[in-house]
Amino acid sequence: MQIVRLTVFTYCLLAALCVLLPNRLIAQLPGADRNPAEIARTLDSLGSSYLLLHKPDSALFYLYESEKIKLSLNDHKGLADTYEIIGHILFDKKQYLESLRYYEISAEYYRESDNLQGLTQAYLNIGNVNTALKKYTDAAQNLADAEKLNEHQQNARNKMVYYKYQASLDSARGNYIAAMADYKEFSRLREQYFNVEKTKFIANTKEQYESEKKQRENEILRKEQFLHLSTIKLQQRFVIFCVALFLILSIITSVLFRMYRRQQDLYLQLNNRNKKVQQQNIIILEQNLALESSSQVKDKIFSVISHDLRSPLAILEGMLFLLRDDKMSPQQFRFFIDELWRDMKNTSAMMDNLLQWASSQMKGIRVNGDDFDITAVLNREFELLQSLAKQKEISLTHQFLHPVMVYADPDMIRLALRNLITNAIKFTPTHGKINIHYLMLSEKIELIVEDNGVGIAEVDQPKVLSNIYYSTGGTQNEKGCGLGLPLSKDFIERNNGQIWFMSQVGKGTSFHFTLPLSEEEENNNDRGYTITITTEQLKIMAQDQNIAIGKGL
Known part of the structure; x- marks a missing residue:
């Protein structure tokens, strides 16, 4: 969540800079004459930022400026990305023919630069536009080409988008059963993609925690080492002082007695500190056990939500989506009512058990x-x-x-x-x-x-x-x-x-x-x-x- 907030903050900051810096001032930035490709990439970032802020006209302005620079540099590889973003904006504005033209140019440049992942995305985008234009045969061919390319790449996101667009195509053609099957597969892949991202996030968080833990341990070791060195130096000074006063027996006797008493005090303090450290270790172990138990409860809740609760809700969402857009008749919907009712009752029972179990595990239940x-x-x-x-x-x-x-x-x-x-x-x-x-x-x-x-x-x-x-x-x-x-x-x-x-x-x-x-x-x-x-x-x-x-x- 912090990463997402930081990204949104960055995009907002870039958008603010776009408003504050006129176009002629951007051209006068240091290095404008020396590195136009960097300026083009900056303009792409500004266009993407305005797109996230839902300002498509401003986004198009900066993307067209980037297009001019890349055309002058004959940078087809960079133009492929720019044209794909422009195609997204025009598609959102329902300018489907213009969007199709930019997607096709983007596909040509991706093919020229041998960028298979970009070419797969371009075919998916072209298929989605052809679906909107009701060119169902072309859309089916585009999606089939995208799927064929993705078989070698095994890109999870492209595969998930393929089933989403395929569901829209089948729904538009009136094949609601196939659309439902495609939407279920899209929901499954989206859940799997979510789980993979969640696993990566947990792994990164764990790695960061271990790194911070090691840093703290190293800091403690450095402090202990410094304390030990100080103690050794202090003892050396005492030895030198005792040798210097060795000739005077009375002073030697007094110094030795005092050193003996001081050593006893140090041993007593050391024993007391060891006892405190042991007590703190016991407390830390108890806290670790509590954290481990809480982590197990959390993992079980995430597992149930991810695998057992999300699937029935995703199916219900898909059915309601088709019913709302009149892509499924009430008679067809009634065919699934009993199964949906049973799934929702099972889901409700699982939720009751989950809440009761989580309550008993985390804070206990009184009889x-x-x-x-x-x-x-x-x-x-x-x-x-x-x-x-x-x-x-x-x-x-x-x-x-x-x-x-x-x-x-x-x-x-x-x-x-x-x-x-x-x-x-x-x-x-x-x-x-x-x-x-x-x-x-x-x-x-x-x-x-x-x-x-x-x-x-x-x-x-x-x-x-x-x-x-x-x-x-x-x-x-x-x-x-x-x-x-x-x-x-x-x-x-x-x-x-x-x-x-x-x-x-x-x-x-x-x-x-x-x-x-x-x-x-x-x-x-x-x-x-x-x-x-x-x-x-x-x-x-x-x-x-x-x-x-x-x-x-």
Whole structure:
């Protein structure tokens, strides 16, 4: 951000100089007669600055002045850049024929100077102008030539611009499906380009930090070296002084005693300083651990935003762009509504999990325990969850027929229930079944979310509730950020509960978790409301739980 601000400030400063220095005064600058090529480059920079300030007429004035100088110098290589910028300005002013003429001259000069990257950009620009002029065949040929040149260069930016212009061409020709595919590829490449630039920025920042750190360490070492030299010189003076007074025994004795006392004080001071340094090192280590944890949270947030949240928004942006410009009929848009609605619901759920996880990692979450009815919480969430299930034609049922009071944080348990049921919907195929039921124990309730979905492979089971944020695509390629289940495990354990699961590939998965009952519910159970569990059932439950615990779940 500081680099961008500095660049904008530089351009504004150049623009101010353009206003303050008349054209005849620029020609009188030192070296005007000796180096006209430098003046032409300066005029190009001034034109670019006015273009950034959205003053195209002023920009054209300086670019035309630069053109005159370069024509006199027969500088075709420099003219290629100037004509390309002039073509951009004329295109923005919708003077398409003039813009096309400058782009074609720019392409010819780029070809003459063997500048393949510039020639690729020129073909892209010519294709975009032909699209605006409705010369779709020529535009398609220009874009194909640009793509062919870029195959050898592998320039990420030119490839991204190619798909953007190709999407505009397909949209103009009425091929909205191809336009949508091209726009998706453009969005993917733009995201990839953004990630590369972000990686470079992080690497540069890290390098700058390491350089500053080394400079500080070198400065500390120099200070310590200077202090050591001073101490050595002081000791040398003391030795010389003692030798000089060696002949006088009384003075020698006094000096030696004083030196001894001073040495003891120095040792004491040194020990005290060492203790302070050790304490400071411990504080620095703790701060480094906190910074590392914050950095991991930040990297996870950037990763989710870059890969999981930007893609659905980019698709929605493209659909709305086509609908707004009447390039897609309402009937075609309705065809994508269900998929867009499901993507936005998944994105909303990922955002909730991300915010809760980031809050728990960075500033912690307090558990606000209270007595509440778990049946009422489930019923409130069931309407939204039923809508998600109906999208995949899944049967979603529960067996909570009367109030059950538990003691926990209702918001945490609501989020945990939502994550477990949403996860079951995600990995259950069409026409599948999901059932939520429970077992009443002596002082707690065991809730079970059971599905007949695809199941979890045994090799992947240890990753599910771990902190490695494991995530895979659903039966309809639903995406997730891998935070839902670990966050649910954390919330349930914070409320004095336990969570585990059992799964078989191709048969389904059942997630189990316990919550403490409220005192009122325990008293009701004592007064006669019980569920009978046979000894054989308890043995099976204990064996299943021991197997799950033994697998690290």
